[in-house]
Amino acid sequence: MFTETPGPELAAAAVRLGVAPLERLPLWAAHWLAEDRDGPDLRILAGMSGQDVEEVRSVLPWALAQAGAPEPELSAAARVVFTAVARRCADGIDGEEQVLLAVERICRATGYADEVLTAPLAQVLAVEGEWHHPGGRERAVLRAEIQAAVKAQLAD
Known part of the structure; x- marks a missing residue:
């Protein structure tokens, strides 16, 4: 990240x-x-x-x-970090799997706090199980859902 x-x-x-x-x-x-x-x-x-x-x-x-950055509220911190993760994906630096891993790590680290889960990018957690276990929807469909969450995060 x-x-x-x-x-x-x-x-x-x-x-x-x-x-x-x-x-x-x-x-x-x-x-x-x-x-x-x-x-x-x-x-x-x-x-x-x-x-x-x-x-x-x-x-x-x-x-x-x-340095000009006092400690932010949890929801503001989530917005900043999720936007940075989304920007890296939109810029082609990270792929959808890296986004999924980053989001899962952030949500887990915060105890799946409501203030974090309301961020648009946090919605990719819904595809996490399907991404890592065969038998779910096609990978292309999951990638499209992650990309939609990336766009929503950047528009937020």
Whole structure:
């Protein structure tokens, strides 16, 4: 889901949803510093190795706020992350299976919270069982449903 350095808003949303790779946040913070974002906690985060995720977690809320991305509400975080996942699919970076895996991971990490499940892209969970088990609808039909959810997410 994070093959490149995300912006602070996407990182904060991923942290809120519990799907951010905390060990990579110091590197991301260093990139944000290079983009003229600044603050003492952001500098502290950028100087960490990332090996101690509790250490990262201890400064994270303040560092993200200094980068311009305070912790979002759960529904707002879901919208940001799902839109990023949908954009990667629409741009041809990720395929439908990657979208399905990302959505399942996000929903599971949030305990299938109602605020997350109301997002348009979360509707692909309905095809998850058919995707991984033979005997359901054809793969082309499932791909079309995922693509429809991607478009709905981007229009939201």
